[in-house]
Amino acid sequence: MQPTSGELPEMNNLNPLVSLHDSQMSKSSHFDPTSSHDDFLDQMFSSVPSSASSFPWPEDHAPPQPCHLEDQSTALLASKLRQQQISNGAAKALLLQHELMLSRGLAVNDLRSPSGADIEFLNVPHADQDDVVDGSYYKSANLDHEASVKALFNGFTGSIGHSSNQPQHLLHSQKFGGPAVPEMNQPAASGTSGGGTAGQPKQRVRARRGQATDPHSIAERLRRERIAERMKSLQELVPNANKTDKASMLDEIIDYVKFLQLQVKVLSMSRLGGAAAVSPLVPDISSEGGRNGNGTQTASSSNNDGMTVTEHQVAKLMEEDMGSAMQYLQGKGLCLMPISLATAISTTTCRTRSHHPLASASNNPLLNSEAAGPTSPSISALTVQSATIAANGGGETSLKDVNSVSKP
């Protein structure tokens, strides 16, 4: 009976854990997961009500045989716990405490809710806790496939909010809060000792393995967390990304990337070929405009008049057939683009380079020009002409509305 009595004072510490968990559920930000181990421990140990009495410890009620088995394992765990506590592994000590708790929970059904609560609390302190130890322990104690599925699920979500919500539901449906620990996908490399017998020797092996891979498990945990948070931001980008499963999420991502790449390919094949032919002519016009613009006001005004003529022509053609209008424009060395882009380009290029007027006809389906007519289905053809920059470096853009043509 000695180990059990020795365990009791350690068990007392679990009560604040339970209370912490309850507060956790009320306000999510109560527990700071990024606090160091020491803070976490201080937090816990500071609020120790010695309510050993309130804590149900029905060893007496338990059937003797399973208790006997469990006693051996718990004895082992308790010894390990003391070792850990001595050797500065405070966090691990806590986790071993939990293991002890759960070993009790295994034997005794009455402990269902507290053990569940404990397990849930285990989910909470995410940062740097090697829940792997518990994960391995649970794996041994419970159904493997259920464990793995849940573990993957939890491992993928990874955040506190997620894992504390989801496993709760699953937990209470199970006999003794199952493998709700987020990290159970222990790298198989360290799982060599996992095979073999069920029950007590397996537990002993698992605990030892958890100790040995301590830094690895922490690194693994960190890595998983980073992956999970990046996946979350990826989820917002990709449509249809409400999948919780990592594999299906990856599938969606792949499909979306393929789709976007295909779109680019198709768009480059469209009649943009005409636009491509257009752009080399732009410098020619710009050079002409430069020559003109360097002159007097009349020159620039004549330049404007030239544009007006073109605009009217384009407008007329647009009324008949958009395609012919486009071809006319392209023949002139102009292209249509949304006005916002055009103004942006012109302002930036005007600032950087002098004598660089851009002449282009802009098309903005949202803008409604002088005609007081329809709103959305109309296309306004706008001509944007940025005048040449004079020697003193001033740049101006003049907008000219032509008319609005309703879309066929």
Place this chain on the structure above:
Amino acid sequence: MKERMQNSSLKQEFLKNWIKGLQLHTNFNKNTTILERRKAIKLSADIAIASTRNSTTRWSRALISDASRDGSNKTLIEKISGREAPRKDSFGLIRCSKKIMKRSRVTRQIRARKAVLPSVVGASLIEKKLVKSRTRALKRLVPGGEDMDEISLIKETIDYIVSLRVQVDVMGRMASVADRLIPFKSL
């Protein structure tokens, strides 16, 4: 809202770069086939979107380096990105190291496969296999993705998707203007 502002500046920069690249193709006449045109346009667009990142991301560097492997694209790259096309030496080294990494990865995989002999194929193993194969597929899709670890792969994928969306949006607007068969759609 901030994202939208970032996005619009991205779009503008992409359009600028793209037009710069398109201006080089003065040899477009009636005889250039659609295929040639398509390749030229796509090339300009890809280099344009990659240079909006200013070599801060791996996919952009990989894209530009792949394009510069073909010597004829050198002027294009220089014009668009405004800086020297990357010299072959540095990328040869990178490719060498990539090969070495690939070899080590392959041997590691072979060793791993020999070591682990699962007696029972649980759901977890299937899941892991799925995840692995899909990660590999994603690596093939993202330019330069073959040698990234999982964390940076996801980060690069995010950036790549954003850039692709910008590309599609701008090209789509241009195309809807040039060819009214494609209805104008704003993302």
